[in-house]
């Protein structure tokens with residue numbers, strides 16, 4: 001059997017292993033929240049979140065205090081087309097920053113009591129650090145405007161890496177995940193994926209990323225159009241799409257969603273890139289859907305339409321467009337709030353009001 005076939009089989013086995021959502025527990029959580037000392041439904045999305053968490057875990061108020069953001073890092077050959085405001089050399093510098101604890105995501109993770117797990121799935125520089133998970137599939141992708149970003153085997157390897165990282169974290173006791181990424185050029189790859197898999201036009205999907213000019217934005221649209229024309233990705237085959245016009249960190253994050261669903265763990269989706277990865281995961285395995293929690297609406301132009309296509313509703317809009325998992329880690333506070341309300345609020349029965 002070829003390596004590629006072996007990877008295909010491993011991915012299929014993971015997809016087949018996704019745990020079904022427990023509707024009965026979601027209903028029980030709703031009954032419980034209706035009995036709490038508030039008008040029914042008055043805690044809005046927090047009540048939906050509590051019901052979702054119960055359905056995911058099969059527990060009324062699950063213990064989710066061990067939490068981690070998985071930050072997948074990789075580089076993009078398409079950067080040679082001039083699609084980002086920053087050079088690819090920033091990617092390894094930011095990986096060092098994550099490992100030293102100095103990036104925005106580190107600050108927000110410390111505040112939320114979460115671990116930052118940094119994975120090199122394809123940074124175009126040699127990286128070594130005791131805290132870095134070195135899972136390099138290749139030294140950055142090829143330029144998708146000229147040919148496939150990677151081959152199918154590499155895309156499968158990156159997806160399996162995401163599944164493996166989440167499984168190992170879950171085995172170490174982590175129960176709540178967030179997705180994050182670092183990769184100069186990855187809004188171009190994400191826009192191409194959104195164009196093909198969510199059927200957005202490149203004009204709708206392409207945004208300013210790290211902050212490009214009007215002129216560079218028009219050029220970035222053309223680069224995405226060219227990448228799709230040159231590679232002709234098969235929209236019915238998400239692995240083909242992420243291989244030809246995607247990125248290693250995006251494939252890795254698709255694996256993170258599948259791995260979380262296998263392990264019965266909720267996973268909070270960050271911004272535009274993390275949402276493009278969620279789209280790949282959902283096209284691979286619809287069973288991932290109930291495990292996804294959208295966090296924020298990114299300032300990146302295509303994010304609103306992409307979330308609509310995904311059927312996900314973000315909790316907040318803060319004008320953020322950083323990535324790294326920053327928006328998702330902020331949303332850990334809402335997850336914890338939903339659980340604490342369920343667990344700590346008095347019921348009508350407690351205060352002597354039986355039939356509210």
Ligand SMILES: O=C(O)c1ccc[n+]([C@@H]2O[C@H](COP(=O)([O-])O)[C@@H](O)[C@H]2O)c1
Nearest residue numbers: 084183185186187209210271272298323
């Ligand atoms: O998460 C988002 O919505 C988001 C929006 C714009 C930019 N980013 C981050 O910026 C980098 C990609 O931007 P660019 O312009 O290089 O494609 C990458 O490291 C992302 O984490 C992230």
Ligand SMILES: Cc1cc2nc[nH]c2cc1C
Nearest residue numbers: 086090182210322323324
């Ligand atoms: C400095 C910097 C930090 C980032 N974090 C995520 N993407 C980024 C892009 C840049 C340029």
